Amino acid sequence: MSPTVAEAHRVELSVSGMTCAACATRVERKLNKLDGVRAGVNYATGVASVECPAEPDVELLISTVRGAGYEAEPVPAAPPPEDSAPDERGDRVRDLWRRMVVAVALFVPICDLSILFVVLPQARFPGWQWLLVALTLPVAGWAAWPFHRAALRGARRGASSMDTLVSLGITAAVGWSLYAMFFRPEPTGESGWALLLDPRGALYLEVAAGVTAFVLAGRYFEARAQRRAGDALHALAALRAKDVTVLLEDGSRRDVPAAELRVGQRFLVRPGGTIATDGVVEDGRGALDRSSMTGESTPVEVVEGDVVLGGTVSLDGALVVRATQVGADTRLGAMLRLVSEAQSGKAAVQRLADRISAYFVPAVLAGSALTLLAWLLLTGSPDRAVTAALAVLVIACPCALGLATPTALMVASGRGAVLGIFIKGYQALESTRAVDTVVLDKTGTVTxxxxxxxxxxxxxxxxxxxxxxxxxxxxxxxxxxxxxxxxxxxxxxxxxxxxxxxxxxxxxxxxxxxxxxxxxxxxxxxxxxxxxxxxxxxxxxxxxxxxxxxxxxxxxxxxxxxxxxxxxxxxxxxxxxKPSAARAVAELHGLGLRTVLLTGDNAATGRAVAEEVGIERVISEVLPDEKARVVRELRAEGRTVAMIGDGVNDAPALATADLGLAVATGTDIAIDSADLILVRDDLLVAPDAIRLARATLRTIRGNLLWAFGYNLAALPLAALGLLNPFIAGGTMALSSFFVVSNSLRLRRFTPTSTSDTTG
Incomplete structure (x- = not known):
């Protein structure tokens, strides 16, 4: 009998070296081949979540990941201090930025000169080939090296990815161009424009540079978004007390690191101090600020016998507390675990990309090889065969596919900034169309x-x-x-x-x-x-x-x-x-959405606020893990849930919901756990955020439909020799232009509410 979730042993691995969704699929497939292992790999966070029926052999799991061509290490149970972990994602962002800048800077002269020397052969001068080589090698070599490296690594394992297509397209375009420049006779007695329909002497260096620049741009913006994927856990960990004063049996006191505190030990909490762990008050009384953990806006008086939570702050009065839970068993530890688990999930769009990449790249490679073979058999002309095969590779290069999501997100993010909305990634968008229930935190969100x-x-x-x-x-x-x-x-x-x-x-x-x-x-x-x-x-x-x-x-x-x-x-x-709360709730209802008020405050306070703003249902006196449980229960009922919150106590619920919206005036952990950030402190921006997210999702889907439709229509033409690689490169550029221009339409997004004061 398979183990239940409670019986299963769970371990997380941080996987490095993945460059696309196909990489995540490959690691996931390798891990799932192990007996009893159920694994899911999230490319966005770089985390592999593994469940085993028995205590996992971590070394076996790591060696399996390495066998797939990637590096892995266990994710620590508690995140390390922020300054102790190397900023690997930051290094990758900076590296991609440098490569992208070089590719874009050299793309313009390469494109201009390549077209000039093809259309006007008389413009060629002694050594013109070496000038183009000098401009191209930094782009096709150094800037494109991440694609070549990933393609070579996959080739050694007999696997392919989008990087394989990109690398082969760049290499083939440069290789054929070098052949044409140095070994083909220069055309004579012909109009230069006729060469656009004839392979003799054609150059495709601008294709190589363009592919490199476009794909690097997409990778850069993707990596920049991924960089903050782990910040939420560090922000949660920052709530923990660093040191604690333990009261010994002989009445003396000793300051020790909070991590060394054990169940049953008594410790002192001074006025203004953070409670180190969950426990029970044994002596003293005072007001406790529990807003970071429960969302309660009013300080709560605690006396002897009351339960207190780690991470909360004593405002006045000294307390003697006996520890009842420590480490991962505390309420704060549970929140850390909830956020980590929610972030390790895989989005539906990502799963779709995984499935597509598993078939698209091998199909294109096979099509290019078949095109080469067919033309050789039918015509015996290497020029025609290589030209048609190269056209297949070039026109299939996934520039439009790579731009479909990041360009729409860039435009939507710019427009959203004007409206007070920040979209963190495309995973945030896929559920917006289906959202039917909005859960709102009370303190700091509605109030x-x-x-x-x-x-x-x-x-x-x-x-x-x-x-x-x-x-x-x-x-x-x-x-x-x-x-x-x-x-x-x-x-x-x-x-x-x-x-x-x-x-x-x-x-x-x-x-x-x-x-x-x-x-x-x-x-x-x-x-x-x-x-x-x-x-x-x-x-x-x-x-x-x-x-x-x-x-x-x-x-x-x-x-x-x-x-x-x-x-x-x-x-x-x-x-x-908040003055805008009632209007915002009315607009959410106008979108056909149900509303739920979720709060750690008492029932009377919750009901009063709900009645004032028009919220339909109130769930009060819930703790952080219970908020996430409420969201899961709503989802289990078939609801697609959006959560709006601002506090640390909202982070697990924000991460668990289908769509998380955080008020930017709230805590860093809430912002890092959410999908959409409401930058302006105006709740009217929430319905606008949902509208913008839906519009962005429609644009992304339209871009993807065009990108795949373009390939399906153009590939047969390229294979039949009806597209010169130069024209194929231009068509590919036009496809990318269409995707970009379609995304730019989001700049005209206008909210129906009057919260848009920009005109």
Missing amino acids: EGRMSVVELHVLPEAGRAAVLRRAGAVEASSEHAVAAAITAFAGAGADAEDGAGPPPVSSFHARPGLGATGVVEDREVLIGRRALFDAEGWSVPDELERLREEWEERGRTAVLSGEDGRAVALFALADAV
């Missing part, structure tokens, strides 16, 4: 992501300005998020009413998790939760109590302010909804 005072009620006899001035003065001495919101509100109120600054405070005392006290203008001021007023024995009038209960039922945070033993005012705080 502003910070607490603010939304309402204030003051007893008539107390005086609004005086209460606001004294409460703001006390809260100005605190660093709590709630205190900061009240201080800002009080400052704005003071500026509006009397222009005076906050009065001095004496006898200030912070009450962690409850509030604060102080003496202002000879009055004792108490501000905080109802529990603080009860503990101090201060009275709360029925009017304020009824209002407090009402506001808390509506999901607001209610804070009492009292003077000299009695509550006199009530502040209502909330994470305010």
